[in-house]
Amino acid sequence: MDVKIGLIGKGNVGSCFLELLKKKENYLHKEYNLRIIVIAIYEYDGALINEKGLDLDKIISLKERFREHKDWKDNIKPIDSMQKINLDLCIDTTPTNPDTGKPALNHIIDALNNHIDVISSSKGPFYLKYKEIHELAKKTKTYIKYEATVASCVPILSIKDSLNGNEITSIKAILNGTSNYILSRMTSEGVAFSVALKEAQELGYAEADPTLDIEGYDAAGKLVILANELLNWSKTISDVKIKGISKITPHTIELAKLEGFTIKHLAIAEKDILFVEPRLIEKDSPLNIGGTLNVIKLQTKYAGPIIIMGRGAGGYEAASAILNDLISIQKLRKRSIE
Amino acid sequence: MDVKIGLIGKGNVGSCFLELLKKKENYLHKEYNLRIIVIAIYEYDGALINEKGLDLDKIISLKERFREHKDWKDNIKPIDSMQKINLDLCIDTTPTNPDTGKPALNHIIDALNNHIDVISSSKGPFYLKYKEIHELAKKTKTYIKYEATVASCVPILSIKDSLNGNEITSIKAILNGTSNYILSRMTSEGVAFSVALKEAQELGYAEADPTLDIEGYDAAGKLVILANELLNWSKTISDVKIKGISKITPHTIELAKLEGFTIKHLAIAEKDILFVEPRLIEKDSPLNIGGTLNVIKLQTKYAGPIIIMGRGAGGYEAASAILNDLISIQKLRKRSIE
Numbered sequence: 198m199d200v201k202i203g204l205i206g207k208g209n210v211g212s213c214f215l216e217l218l219k220k221k222e223n224y225l226h227k228e229y230n231l232r233i234i235v236i237a238i239y240e241y242d243g244a245l246i247n248e249k250g251l252d253l254d255k256i257i258s259l260k261e262r263f264r265e266h267k268d269w270k271d272n273i274k275p276i277d278s279m280q281k282i283n284l285d286l287c288i289d290t291t292p293t294n295p296d297t298g299k300p301a302l303n304h305i306i307d308a309l310n311n312h313i314d315v316i317s318s319s320k321g322p323f324y325l326k327y328k329e330i331h332e333l334a335k336k337t338k339t340y341i342k343y344e345a346t347v348a349s350c351v352p353i354l355s356i357k358d359s360l361n362g363n364e365i366t367s368i369k370a371i372l373n374g375t376s377n378y379i380l381s382r383m384t385s386e387g388v389a390f391s392v393a394l395k396e397a398q399e400l401g402y403a404e405a406d407p408t409l410d411i412e413g414y415d416a417a418g419k420l421v422i423l424a425n426e427l428l429n430w431s432k433t434i435s436d437v438k439i440k441g442i443s444k445i446t447p448h449t450i451e452l453a454k455l456e457g458f459t460i461k462h463l464a465i466a467e468k469d470i471l472f473v474e475p476r477l478i479e480k481d482s483p484l485n486i487g488g489t490l491n492v493i494k495l496q497t498k499y500a501g502p503i504i505i506m507g508r509g510a511g512g513y514e515a516a517s518a519i520l521n522d523l524i525s526i527q528k529l530r531k532r533s534i535e
Numbered sequence: 536m537d538v539k540i541g542l543i544g545k546g547n548v549g550s551c552f553l554e555l556l557k558k559k560e561n562y563l564h565k566e567y568n569l570r571i572i573v574i575a576i577y578e579y580d581g582a583l584i585n586e587k588g589l590d591l592d593k594i595i596s597l598k599e600r601f602r603e604h605k606d607w608k609d610n611i612k613p614i615d616s617m618q619k620i621n622l623d624l625c626i627d628t629t630p631t632n633p634d635t636g637k638p639a640l641n642h643i644i645d646a647l648n649n650h651i652d653v654i655s656s657s658k659g660p661f662y663l664k665y666k667e668i669h670e671l672a673k674k675t676k677t678y679i680k681y682e683a684t685v686a687s688c689v690p691i692l693s694i695k696d697s698l699n700g701n702e703i704t705s706i707k708a709i710l711n712g713t714s715n716y717i718l719s720r721m722t723s724e725g726v727a728f729s730v731a732l733k734e735a736q737e738l739g740y741a742e743a744d745p746t747l748d749i750e751g752y753d754a755a756g757k758l759v760i761l762a763n764e765l766l767n768w769s770k771t772i773s774d775v776k777i778k779g780i781s782k783i784t785p786h787t788i789e790l791a792k793l794e795g796f797t798i799k800h801l802a803i804a805e806k807d808i809l810f811v812e813p814r815l816i817e818k819d820s821p822l823n824i825g826g827t828l829n830v831i832k833l834q835t836k837y838a839g840p841i842i843i844m845g846r847g848a849g850g851y852e853a854a855s856a857i858l859n860d861l862i863s864i865q866k867l868r869k870r871s872i873e
Contacts, residue, residue, distance in 0.1 A: 350835070350837070351841060352698060355697040358863075359693040359859060361858070362856060362860070362862060363855040497688070500846055500851060501846045504844045504845065506842045507841040507842060513837045514838040517835070518700060521699050522700070
């Protein structure tokens with residue numbers, strides 16, 4: 198089966214996805230009889246478009262200079278182009294404004310309205326307009342998937358399909374690698390928040406403006422998606438009570454240590470309430486993970502806790518989640534055709 | 536959709552499954568339009584049989600005295616009965632001989648030969664005859680699932696479907712709660728192996744004859760299933776190099792501790808080799824879990840390690856895995872009918 202796809206955003210995640218697609222070309226064909234044909238790659242100022250399929254090898258080798266490719270055209274917008282070129286599936290990897298979800302939200306709505314299936318790695322649209330997006334997908338009979346939005350490669354959204362014989366009752370998680378790295382360093386080295394933050398920035402774990410990470414907004418967005426998906430809630434980020442970690446001092450951590458606790462920036466969904474805040478957890482808790490990892494603890498009704506962890510960020514990590522979404526959608530499409 | 540099922544084995548897992556089925560009756564109907572009708576419950580000496588559906592409430596309330604129920608008939612064998620009563624699906628929860636896989640292996644073969652889908656919580660058949668069972672299922676166009684055989688409620692087999700965009704390259708795991716409990720107690724309390732074993736037996740974590748657990752055979756069987764399923768291998772338990780934990784002394788553990796390590800009974804599949812043996816792991820490793828939990832670390836090609844943990848045993852835990860298998864099979868059946 199040929200699947201014609203358009204990629205929106207050729208940043209780190211988008212570029213890694215193209216590379217992964219090349220590496221997995223034979224596997225996709227052999228295992229699923231899938232031939233993925235990338236016919237459009239959109240950037241903010243134009244697009245690479247070739248309706249017979251873009252030359253990915255060439256585009257990958259051009260790296261940042263992809264606009265020099267013969268198929269590049271200036272000033273093309275996804276909304277104008279996607280109707281014309283008959284896309285089967287659209288992959289959105291654009292960075293989004295945390296308050297409006299744009300431009301990703303617009304790309305998603307445009308694609309769904311054009312009856313094009315969507316995969317997204319942008320959180321914003323889903324913590325702002327979860328219900329509306331799903332209603333639109335239902336109305337337009339399209340599939341929408343977004344595994345990469347929460348904990349990147351960790352399959353925490355699709356795991357739901359493996360727990361239908363059980364029932365998830367609450368969620369506790371560490372969903373932001375930056376704040377976890379900072380707290381881990383403050384705990385192991387006894388350094389001040391500002392020192393640990395600076396170190397994280399030097400290592401590339403924290404952005405120049407780390408507000409969204411350290412104040413809990415990033416984790417809160419992911420928590421909304423988790424709760425809506427796994428607990429069948431219908432929340433937005435404005436429902437989350439959010440407290441950051443910038444007021445935590447080495448002294449606070451030391452006091453916790455004395456009693457066998459450590460401090461983690463937890464995202465919690467339980468009893469219809471969502472919150473992100475620094476909390477004491479026992480030193481031996483499986484949630485006590487170091488570095489930039491993400492961890493999610495699902496409390497279940499019939500089998501205690503199930504805990505899953507892995508890297509919460511990274512280009513290939515997100516790309517592998519996107520590719521799994523793509524395979525899942527094609528399986529569903531295939532079944533609906535049969 | 537009505538699904539007529541037969542349960543083989545009314546021990547702890549079988550009984551919990553019947554209770555879970557009652558608790559989830561409305562959910563199954565509302566969410567999946569499924570009506571599960573248990574028409575046979577087989578034990579070694581007879582069976583409860585009612586082709587219109589057994590009265591589960593009554594049978595559950597009778598507990599161990601279920602043979603007093605009016606539908607009980609002595610000396611009925613699954614192989615003779617299952618052809619006659621038109622079962623859609625057979626759930627095997629019988630204990631198995633670790634060397635032959637019987638009687639579960641026979642039940643599975645009989646059901647598949649009669650074109651009946653199978654769910655099993657018995658490991659033996661799968662670490663002994665994995666390939667043969669799958670070949671038979673393919674030939675007879677039946678589905679076979681066995682999530683409960685490895686780490687109970689932890690969805691470690693079905694997680695594969697969530698990682699198709701990635702590639703699992705190796706597995707490290709703790710798959711036996713008994714030996715993990717013993718090593719954990721030896722580590723935290725400094726007691727001898729024999730003392731920790733006795734404690735585990737008193738708490739019901741270890742059996743009167745703990746050989747299969749402490750010598751690694753139980754973990755080896757689970758490891759074979761994991762490797763065959765997740766790495767597409769085709770091994771049996773005779774391919775596993777197995778070493779037990781009975782020779783570990785408090786002194787060995789103390790020496791490891793001095794260098795920041797702890798000793799765990801690891802099950803490892805890597806580079807075409809399977810082994811179960813005590814190994815040093817770093818104190819901070821996510822594999823360093825206490826108590827009777829199970830943990831599985833999947834090393835992936837594109838996104839580092841993904842780690843999942845939870846309870847590795849228990850009646851409801853296994854029952855919830857069986858019920859998820861049941862829902863998965865019905866989804867596949869529905870699609871193949873549409």
